Amino acid sequence: MSIDEPQPGEMAPRLDALIDADLIVPIRSSSGATPDPEQLDAGAFRHGTDDAGERFIAAFSSPSALVEFGPPGSDSIRMRARDLFERADAAQERVVVDPGAPTQLEVAVGVLPFLAAGIDPNRPDALRARRPLGDLPALEVPEQVPEPFGRELLAALEDLSQVERAWLLRAGTAWTAGVQLHPDALLADFDAVRNRLHAVASEHLGSRRLLAVTDLRAPVLLEMYHATAAPFYVRPEDRRGLFSRIFGG
Numbered sequence: 160m161s162i163d164e165p166q167p168g169e170m171a172p173r174l175d176a177l178i179d180a181d182l183i184v185p186i187r188s189s190s191g192a193t194p195d196p197e198q199l200d201a202g203a204f205r206h207g208t209d210d211a212g213e214r215f216i217a218a219f220s221s222p223s224a225l226v227e228f229g230p231p232g233s234d235s236i237r238m239r240a241r242d243l244f245e246r247a248d249a250a251q252e253r254v255v256v257d258p259g260a261p262t263q264l265e266v267a268v269g270v271l272p273f274l275a276a277g278i279d280p281n282r283p284d285a286l287r288a289r290r291p292l293g294d295l296p297a298l299e300v301p302e303q304v305p306e307p308f309g310r311e312l313l314a315a316l317e318d319l320s321q322v323e324r325a326w327l328l329r330a331g332t333a334w335t336a337g338v339q340l341h342p343d344a345l346l347a348d349f350d351a352v353r354n355r356l357h358a359v360a361s362e363h364l365g366s367r368r369l370l371a372v373t374d375l376r377a378p379v380l381l382e383m384y385h386a387t388a389a390p391f392y393v394r395p396e397d398r399r400g401l402f403s404r405i406f407g408g
Contacts, residue, residue, distance in 0.1 A: 165261035201250035299329035
């Protein structure tokens, strides 16, 4: 590479530019198939390896970037960046966008939940939340939840046995559902929850994009939602367990 050519990462965009982006993600096949992105978890994505031998999920900002810098002959899918970040966060794997390109941008595991929730991780309040003793970024408590969206969302949560608690808050102009799953829940369980809640949003809000569904496995995110408001939904068994712990029953 000529010293006059841009180096990898030299023209990287800001992290918040990825919140509303679509990405091209190479997958572990070369058959020409284009599977439904909703049906894929992080294990289906192609991984790269950095100079230290650490793996990452590879994604590309455009088809041309995939052709120039991606794995040759690989099938790929187009998906919302936030959906990719949700899956990567659940698998606790970092993402590198345009690896090897001047626009290369690494998305560390610690910022994945913020981006998946539509929160700029470089906002001052989010930066504080990324420190162990910092303040929590302010999510908004809604004055009211429109019907029948609220009622149908509650009914969906009741049907999803893997959900222990869920929060419903405002995040900018959209809604965010923070979901705390049973400790034994798998990535596929969260995918099922996200897909069901997105279906409710599509029907009653007009678009799934108006509801970000966030896995609260990361302690900092759970604290964010818990500090903002009481849960929108608590599974009855969880309520009984709480009283049992308090009263020793």
